[in-house]
Amino acid sequence: MTTAASSFVRTLRRAPMFRDRTNTIATVAFVAGLLYWSFRFLNWAVVNAIWALPQDAGSNLCRVAQREGACWAAIHERFRFILLGSYPFDQQWRPTVACLLFISLYAVSTLRSFWRPWLLALWIGVPGAAVLLLRGGFLGLSGVPSEFWGGLPLTFVLSTVGFSAAFPLGVALALGRLSRLPAIRVLCVAYIEVIRGVPIVTFLFMAAVMFPLFMPQSFTVDKLLRAQIAFVMVIAAYLAEVIRAGLQAVPKGQYEAAASMGLTFWPTTILITLPQALRITIPGLVNTFISIFKDTSLVAVIGLFDLLGTAKAVLVDPKWIGFAVEVYFFVACVYFVFSFAVSQYSQYLERMLTARTLH
Amino acid sequence: MPIQPRHERTPRLNPSATRSALRIVHASGRASEAQQRTWPERNHRRWNNPRFRAILLQTIVVAIVCAFFALVAMQTASNLRTRSIASGFHFLGRAAGFEISPGPLPYSSRDSYARALAVGLGNTLRVSLLGILLATALGLLIGVARLSKIWVISTLASAYVEIVRNTPLLLQLLFWYSLSQVLPSPAHALRPLPGIFLCVRGLFVPSLTWDGGLLWIGAALLAFMILMLFVLIRSRRRREQMGQGLPTTRLLVGLATVLLSAALLIGHPRITAERPALMGFNFHGGMSISPEFAALLIGLSTYTAAFIGETIRGGMLAIDRGQTEAAAALGLSRVKILRLVVLPQAIRVIVPPTTSQFLNLTKNSSLAVAIGYPDLISITNTTLNQTGQAIEAIALAMFVYLALSLAISLAMSLYEGRSVPLQPARCNP
Numbered sequence: 083m084t085t086a087a088s089s090f091v092r093t094l095r096r097a098p099m100f101r102d103r104t105n106t107i108a109t110v111a112f113v114a115g116l117l118y119w120s121f122r123f124l125n126w127a128v129v130n131a132i133w134a135l136p137q138d139a140g141s142n143l144c145r146v147a148q149r150e151g152a153c154w155a156a157i158h159e160r161f162r163f164i165l166l167g168s169y170p171f172d173q174q175w176r177p178t179v180a181c182l183l184f185i186s187l188y189a190v191s192t193l194r195s196f197w198r199p200w201l202l203a204l205w206i207g208v209p210g211a212a213v214l215l216l217r218g219g220f221l222g223l224s225g226v227p228s229e230f231w232g233g234l235p236l237t238f239v240l241s242t243v244g245f246s247a248a249f250p251l252g253v254a255l256a257l258g259r260l261s262r263l264p265a266i267r268v269l270c271v272a273y274i275e276v277i278r279g280v281p282i283v284t285f286l287f288m289a290a291v292m293f294p295l296f297m298p299q300s301f302t303v304d305k306l307l308r309a310q311i312a313f314v315m316v317i318a319a320y321l322a323e324v325i326r327a328g329l330q331a332v333p334k335g336q337y338e339a340a341a342s343m344g345l346t347f348w349p350t351t352i353l354i355t356l357p358q359a360l361r362i363t364i365p366g367l368v369n370t371f372i373s374i375f376k377d378t379s380l381v382a383v384i385g386l387f388d389l390l391g392t393a394k395a396v397l398v399d400p401k402w403i404g405f406a407v408e409v410y411f412f413v414a415c416v417y418f419v420f421s422f423a424v425s426q427y428s429q430y431l432e433r434m435l436t437a438r439t440l441h
Numbered sequence: 442m443p444i445q446p447r448h449e450r451t452p453r454l455n456p457s458a459t460r461s462a463l464r465i466v467h468a469s470g471r472a473s474e475a476q477q478r479t480w481p482e483r484n485h486r487r488w489n490n491p492r493f494r495a496i497l498l499q500t501i502v503v504a505i506v507c508a509f510f511a512l513v514a515m516q517t518a519s520n521l522r523t524r525s526i527a528s529g530f531h532f533l534g535r536a537a538g539f540e541i542s543p544g545p546l547p548y549s550s551r552d553s554y555a556r557a558l559a560v561g562l563g564n565t566l567r568v569s570l571l572g573i574l575l576a577t578a579l580g581l582l583i584g585v586a587r588l589s590k591i592w593v594i595s596t597l598a599s600a601y602v603e604i605v606r607n608t609p610l611l612l613q614l615l616f617w618y619s620l621s622q623v624l625p626s627p628a629h630a631l632r633p634l635p636g637i638f639l640c641v642r643g644l645f646v647p648s649l650t651w652d653g654g655l656l657w658i659g660a661a662l663l664a665f666m667i668l669m670l671f672v673l674i675r676s677r678r679r680r681e682q683m684g685q686g687l688p689t690t691r692l693l694v695g696l697a698t699v700l701l702s703a704a705l706l707i708g709h710p711r712i713t714a715e716r717p718a719l720m721g722f723n724f725h726g727g728m729s730i731s732p733e734f735a736a737l738l739i740g741l742s743t744y745t746a747a748f749i750g751e752t753i754r755g756g757m758l759a760i761d762r763g764q765t766e767a768a769a770a771l772g773l774s775r776v777k778i779l780r781l782v783v784l785p786q787a788i789r790v791i792v793p794p795t796t797s798q799f800l801n802l803t804k805n806s807s808l809a810v811a812i813g814y815p816d817l818i819s820i821t822n823t824t825l826n827q828t829g830q831a832i833e834a835i836a837l838a839m840f841v842y843l844a845l846s847l848a849i850s851l852a853m854s855l856y857e858g859r860s861v862p863l864q865p866a867r868c869n870p
Contacts, residue, residue, distance in 0.1 A: 098592045101592070104590075104591055105590075105591055105592055105593075108591045108592070108593045108594065109592065109593050111593075112593040112597075262495075263495050263498065263499050264499070265499035265502065265503050266498070266499060266502055269502065269503075269506060276839075276843065278846075279800075279804075279842060279843045279846035279847070280804070280839045280842045280843060280846075281804040281805070281807035281808075281818065281842060282804075283807045283808065283810060283818055284807065284818065284835060284838055284839055284842070287818075287821075287822060287825075287835060288835055291825060291831040291835070292831045292832055292835060294520075295517050295520050295521065295831065295832065296513050296516060296517055296520075297516065297520075298516060299520060299523070372607075376607075376608070376609040376610070377609070379609035379611045379612060380611060380808070382611065382811070383611070383808075383810060383811050390609065390611060390612055390615075394615070397619075404622070404623070406615070406616070406619030406622065407616070407619060407620065407623070410612060410615060410616045410619060411616075413612060414608045414612055414613075414616070417607065417608045417609055417612065418604065418607045418608050421606075421607040421608070422603060422607045425603075425606070425607060
């Protein structure tokens with residue numbers, strides 16, 4: 083008993099938080115503060131919280147207790163709307179399956195044994211399948227126009243389709259920026275710099291307001307597709323810079339070796355340099371994907387109902403006005419789970435790849 | 442028939458390698474055989490001429506881009522005609538007719554759209570500049586905290602960074618704004634300190650009115666600047682001659698105190714504090730910070746600080762440990778090691794990514810449109826909704842942002858150019 087206790091104390095003393103006197107004092111002070119604040123937080127979030135309201139009751143019960151406890155009843159009641167938007171209720175298995183498709187796509191992409199050319203095909207096929215499933219209109223699935231899509235599936239669609247569609251464009255822009263041909267280089271540099279110098283919201287407004295002016299009047303494109311196009315344009319410019327860094331990081335000897343084998347530009351690019359560049363840029367691509375995933379929330383500004391848009395819509399409802407902290411907390415948790423997981427993975431990847439190149 | 446040397450098909454990339462390869466071919470004397478070709482082959486060779494292909498390709502690409510823009514322009518012109526929207530920037534001179542919450546620039550709804558947009562730009566600049574200052578200060582704190590030897594501090598800092606970086610900025614802004622909305626109404630305003638009121642309409646603090654004596658203060662400021670320059674130059678010269686400068690900080694603080702008190706004594710200004718007072722449904726008088734501005738400023742600076750903190754941490758880590766150890770071996774104190782050895786070297790690593798964070802903050806201030814702060818984008822939005830001049834309004838906003846981006850990059854590259862001489866001299870040239 084005493085040996086177990088003393089070995090426990092010894093392990094504890096070796097732990098980083100009790101390494102020396104300063105650390106110990108700081109840890110003790112912090113734990114005291116943490117206890118106090120977590121006590122207050124738990125009081126608000128758990129003990130005094132209202133988890134559900136009786137059927138057809140107003141939110142008055144919550145309002146009375148608003149200062150003391152959280153009103154998770156708002157989430158409880160509007161859970162489906164926040165996550166899936168106003169998709170027809172009896173068809174909601176479809177957005178759920180679409181979400182699962184996307185999540186399994188991300189999961190599969192993290193496995194190194196799947197880093198094969200067909201992974202690129204998967205990144206086209208799976209979002210395509212998910213969009214078709216949401217859209218319906220075949221095999222007895224009822225057609226659901228994109229105005230009814232919302233919540234998490236919309237966030238996934240915007241970010242994943244945007245990434246997949248922007249990827250070839252980004253590669254082309256990166257190659258163009260490094261090209262020896264002055265006209266092509268200037269065009270690519272202008273495109274990339276203009277897009278990166280202007281806030282994304284501007285392009286969303288452009289998509290919402292200006293795009294119809296550019297098109298023939300018989301030609302109507304729904305709002306979601308317009309936002310998607312704007313995102314593709316923007317993501318391409320950001321991806322181009324990441325891929326350019328990768329192309330420049332490919333050792334010069336590779337270009338020279340390819341040239342001395344008599345390979346021309348395209349064989350050199352497709353067979354030698356681009357595959358290596360893409361492998362180098364994978365952590366950068368993952369980081370770009372995280373920021374795209376977060377930035378798709380901007381579509382809430384032009385009135386699309388992505389995950390943040392549905393949360394805002396809930397808060398406009400007179401019943402739930404004033405419960406913003408609870409609803410935003412919930413949505414923030416959803417965003418955090420995804421991007422934190424992906425960013426941890428990206429950091430792991432960076433460590434692994436640098437370790438590998440050092441050998 | 443001779444086998445055409447494969448090197449004739451010049452790879453586009455890396456001209457030097459190609460040229461050297463060609464030289465080898467020429468040296469072996471096979472190139473002379475190429476002169477005996479028949480004309481279809483010569484024609485074929487034209488396609489293999491990289492210059493010809495380059496010009497052709499560029500012409501085609503430029504033509505396609507021009508055609509695309511021409512098509513869009515024609516279509517847009519015809520669309521505008523059918524909707525009878527007159528294009529051009531004439532709308533800028535018309536009266537805007539909407540109100541903007543008071544900011545640094547005076548404005549009333551009778552003013553023109555141009556003035557409204559200028560007010561928006563002023564608001565964007567104000568929130569961006571303040572945000573950059575706050576974010577840099579907070580970022581420095583976080584960067585240093587993440588490197589702290591005290592486990593609790595470094596863990597707290599990294600938790601902060603992870604939480605802030607992994608949730609959307611728009612969500613954070615909405616969250617801060619919604620926090621301000623649960624504050625009490627003006628009638629039941631919180632009073633954290635006497636004369637200061639915090640309510641759902643914002644934060645109200647007393648303002649100081651300055652009456653007279655401004656001239657003397659200005660004169661004192663001017664004198665201080667001249668003297669400061671003088672002291673700094675003298676100190677540098679002395680250091681170059683004797684190895685030790687003047688105690689500049691002490692001298693300058695003393696000078697400032699003397700000059701300021703002299704100016705106040707002579708000028709004798711009347712300083713009156715104006716307290717905010719509740720009149721009707723809101724406070725009047727004093728200075729106020731609107732909840733929109735506060736939410737935007739807090740959101741932008743806490744968000745950007747996480748990124749700047751990571752940059753600063755990376756920059757400090759990039760400095761070799763040997764530098765710190767060598768400085769310690771020379772007997773420099775920890776503060777001096779940081780100030781004279783680590784920071785001057787780290788700053789060169791830190792500045793470029795931090796610049797892009799400043800740019801990001803400026804661009805992200807456009808999210809003000811979501812919480813109703815009248816920045817450039819939200820006034821552009823109102824303008825285009827009222828006038829229908831979507832293309833002109835958005836083009837104007839894009840132009841302004843591009844100009845801002847260029848200005849910040851330029852300022853930072855100037856700074857970088859200045860900070861390069863700070864690098865320590867190499868021992869072995």
